[in-house]
Amino acid sequence: MDLKNPYAPELYSVIDLKDETSDVRTLRLKPLNDSSFQWHAGQFAQFTVFGTGECPFTIANSPTRSEYLECSFKLMGKVTTALREVEIGNVIGVRGPYGNWFDTDSWKGRDLYFVGGGIGMAALRSPLQYVLDNRNDYGEILILNGARTVSDLVYVNEMKEWENIPGVKLIRTVDPGGETMDWDGEIGLVPNLFEKLSPKANGSIVITCGPPIMIHYMLITLDKLGFKKSNIVTTLENKMKCGFGKCGRCNVGPIYVCKEGPVFTAEQLEKLPKEF
């Protein structure tokens, strides 16, 4: 019987790296062997810094751009600290893809609101690239991106490119006090700003990811604006080790975030105990 060791990563070479902010970095990776895998927008993978350990990150690029694999990570703990030391040409491990994904097919013909806060934008990048690469299948696209300060905004150059695509509107905002002298974006919290835009709830999809507090108020705002819970999509994160529903730590109620998630609709979230 030919069974794979589910804990063993494939070897990937770092072919490029880019600092998004002072503590967020994006790595571009290429498999060393013919071991590249197919993924869907929204899935994640486990990234190994050999000698240190593993960390789960969302796959930050779209499957329509599968000649490489990207992840964006924020400097947080042991593994991300070690990952900061990794240079172009170094080898890291990747296993995956894990979890479910955004149901991009059901979004076809609809208007899409991508609402991301801080590093949460990383989870939106893959579906965003996907719909932009299939631009004609989707309606109007609004990207609302917030961060604490101007220097915490990620994917700044890409945002400029996305903004130039027809039917795409970009709004960026920073928390009050986080602006700079030359800041030309908005100042204010993401949910408040979203409400001011008076988005049309009917039939459009909201894809939102960000810190728990932002999601909390976003859901309240969306409810007020009349968005159907089944049209609100977000991604959860919980501490994970295995990535495939065995090790137990991402368990919330009857589901494992790594297996049944990380993508959930607000309708699904409502049924879960608040343990995320």
Next chain:
Amino acid sequence: MKAFIVEEKNILNWLSKLLQSNIKVYVPKNVEDYSSYEQIEQIEDLVLHQKRPEFSFKNILFPQTESVLEYTIEKNWVKTNPDLNYNSTSEEKTIIFGAPPCDCASIIALNHVFLSEPIDIFYKSKFDNVYIIGLACTNPEPECFCTSVGSSMTSTKGSDIFLTPLSSKSNSGKEYLVEVITTKGMELLKDYELQVQKSNKKITKNAIEEIKRKHDSKYESQILPKKDFTQNNQTLSENFYSKDWEEIGITCFGCGVCAYVCPTCTCYDLVDEYESGCFRRCKNWDSCGFANFTLHASGHNPRPTQIERYRQRILHKFTYFTEQVGMTMCVGCGRCTKFCPVHKDIYEVRSRWI
């Protein structure tokens, strides 16, 4: 599948043949100041009808720590040890003999976790070579409640072969009802012939049931009263926000002993570590009772106190798992109650929401 009556001495002869043929045999055994499943070399080391050991045989299939990846780092290259791949022939045949029904039943829960996709090859290569010979329970402890989780002193769940002692009628020696439950059990009998009673009298289904009923009724009164913990899981999850959990969880130390002695607790950690020139990724036992089990790198903890952690333990065992698999992730062995330093009684807690 198949059943017959066999004298005890014939069973022991059979086991001794197995012992001589390079098969590892583990039995419940007292070791110094504790008891667990220990390997024996000769039949004389076997003591039948012991109390259920303090540790289950979980560690034989799911070791407390196990290397699942080994690698060395060279310049811009990582070499992994290819030996750590699935190989069912690399593991030795192992018999777990004389396990009480509660421990045998744990196999079903363990299998559900480790043999579902993607298969945990480290568990599978061991499981494929493990034969479980259950023995009806004759030594229940005061914390036992197997009848409340759909099991009994003679339940064959999880066993490949199951033995029930008959109440002896004559002086000719003890006899056992031998039930062969799985094809694995059949294999074991075929390869190592068990000398069946001369008469080889056919035993009817009714007779089997009668033997087991008799046995069960003899010991039932020694364990906690039968309740139905397999049903009404909904009631438990509906009480997720009950104030009771505060009172229940507040005394929990978070020591994790409940998970370590539990035959069905499967949560584990993965840690990369270095030892003598080689890095290893270790799969270590873990517990939902530990504070850092769910602690995010950001400092956020979805289960911030022992109250939520203990609730998770109970709900996972009696609601979440039960909804998915149709059985409780608890075999009613009562070990967690026995070893809890604050005597948190899982039976009492579960009984609150029936």
